[in-house]
Amino acid sequence: MFFDEAKIYVKAGDGGDGVVAFRREKYVPRGGPSGGHGGKGGDVILEADPHLNTLIHFKKRSHFKAGRGEHGGSKNMAGAMGEDIVIAVPLGTVARHAETGELLADLVEPGQRVIVAQGGRGGRGNVSFKSSVNQAPKMAERGLPGQELWLTLELKLIADxxxxxxxxxxxxxxxxxxxxxxxxxxxxxxxxxxxxxxxxxxxxxxxxxxxxxxxxxxxxxxxxxxxxxxxxxxxxxxxxxxxxxxxxxxxxxxxxxxxxxxxxxxxxxxxxxxxxxxxxxxxxxxxxxxxxxxxxxxxxxxxxxxxxxxxxxxxxxxxxxxxxxxxLPREPLFAEEVPVFTLDEDEHYFEIEKLPNGWRVTGPKIEQLAAQTYWGLDEAVMRAYRILDKMGVHAALREAGVEVGDTVFLDDVELEWVW
Ligand SMILES: Nc1nc2c(ncn2[C@@H]2O[C@H](COP(=O)(O)OP(=O)(O)OP(=O)(O)O)[C@@H](O)[C@H]2O)c(=O)[nH]1
Ligand SMILES: [Mg+2]
Incomplete structure (x- = not known):
């Protein structure tokens, strides 16, 4: 089979941050929480365009970024979603993750669309953290980064x-x-x-x-x-x-x-x-x-x-x-491979690594938590610690020999261990 090939970089939009805010009302000393959610980041989408015959246009442009989500507002206002970016490719285009070779899209129908990079989720505002025991949460979540990756595109030319x-x-x-x-x-x-x-x-x-x-x-x-x-x-x-x-x-x-x-x-x-x-x-x-x-x-x-x-x-x-x-009708191209977009298999999986100056914990959920947490807000930090505890990170760190006062990196966020 004859292939036309291109390599492109795609970055989905980051999610907007959630906000900590409180209502200001007359005669009410302190209103309830009113911090809005951040908007979701835009997705990167491939679309099969029957008017294109080659991948040649990617020689001119090879970087594509979707819009970021806006941060939440103070009056319970959700941030606007980031704008998606739609990349037109010819029919017969197969997209793979450049590093892993994983099949991400196999575009055979005119107008068919596949998301190849997901926009980051917006962070939740403090409205979401209100509970019977905490009427005035001083915490929110930050938005998650959008996925970014290099894609290889291959065009399978089918002879007429x-x-x-x-x-x-x-x-x-x-x-x-x-x-x-x-x-x-x-x-x-x-x-x-x-x-x-x-x-x-x-x-x-x-x-x-x-x-x-x-x-x-x-x-x-x-x-x-x-x-x-x-x-x-x-x-x-x-x-x-x-x-x-x-x-x-x-x-x-x-x-x-x-x-x-x-x-x-x-x-x-x-x-x-x-x-x-x-x-x-x-x-x-x-x-x-x-x-x-x-x-x-x-x-x-x-x-x-x-x-x-x-x-x-x-x-x-x-x-x-x-x-x-x-x-003569066009045959449907090929259905040998079904497009799939897989997320990380076990998102709770994490690894601990000893560094000369401390410890590093990595893993999909850890990465998310590190990005999502406002590390300057006590309540947000406490929540993060609770999640780490549930995941078994504390126990694993203790077993590895971490002591109070040691430096622990959660992905790239530096913390002093206080347990
Ligand atoms: N006189 C004449 N010779 C031809 C014509 N078409 C091809 N040839 C000659 O036939 C020979 C074989 O041509 P190719 O095009 O290589 O044949 P092919 O079918 O591709 O051969 P394979 O690749 O070996 O299967 C060459 O010497 C050509 O110049 C024609 O119309 N007239
Ligand atoms: Mg020949």
């Missing part, structure tokens, strides 16, 4: 037209004259070792044509090279069956290749075929034409004759390809 035939039929020559592709061409079999793809244009429309290595008897069992590449044309909508007009018996080749297709995959054998006799510039090839045409007609197939070298019949072939494709 697959050119099949025996070695030396002139498949690569044909591709080279109808597209900008420059495949290797030579007068011996198996010149083509890898599929070549080219874009064929006509009146502002385009189609993708694939030229694969030549097929021989036994191809379905792995003889020659064609076998591994038949999959490549399995998704194409139309096959051009190219016959080598210079061969002693092009029709025998034709039958042979059709047998191989059937044996490899019935689905492939049923694909619409256009029978094309090549090398018609040679007298021997021209002599084969009436028989080829008759056979194709018997099978209900259309036949054309061309010379890829002189160009005779080539424009008619190109026009025919576009005409045929107009009537």
């Amino acid at each position: 037209v697959g050119v099949i035939g025996v070695p030396n039929a002139g498949k690569s020559t044909l591709l080279s004259v109808v597209s900008a592709a420059r495949p290797k061409i030579a007068d011996y079999p198996f010149t083509t070792l890898q599929p070549n793809l080219g874009v064929v244009e006509l009146d502002h429309r385009d189609l993708v044509m694939a030229d694969i290595p030549g097929l021989i008897e036994g191809a379905h069992e792995g003889a020659g090279l064609g076998h591994q590449f038949l999959r490549h044309v399995e998704r194409s909508r139309l096959l051009v069956h190219l016959l080598n007009g210079a061969a002693p018996d092009p029709l025998a080749d034709f039958d042979q290749i059709n047998d191989e297709l059937r044996l490899f995959s019935p689905k492939l054998a049923q694909k619409p075929q256009l029978v094309v006799l090549n090398k018609i510039d040679l007298p021997d090839a021209a002599a084969h034409w009436p028989a080829v045409q008759a056979r194709a007609n018997d099978m209900g197939l259309e036949a054309l004759k061309i010379s890829a070298v002189t160009g005779e019949g080539v424009p008619a072939l190109v026009a025919k390809l576009f005409e045929k494709l107009d009537d």
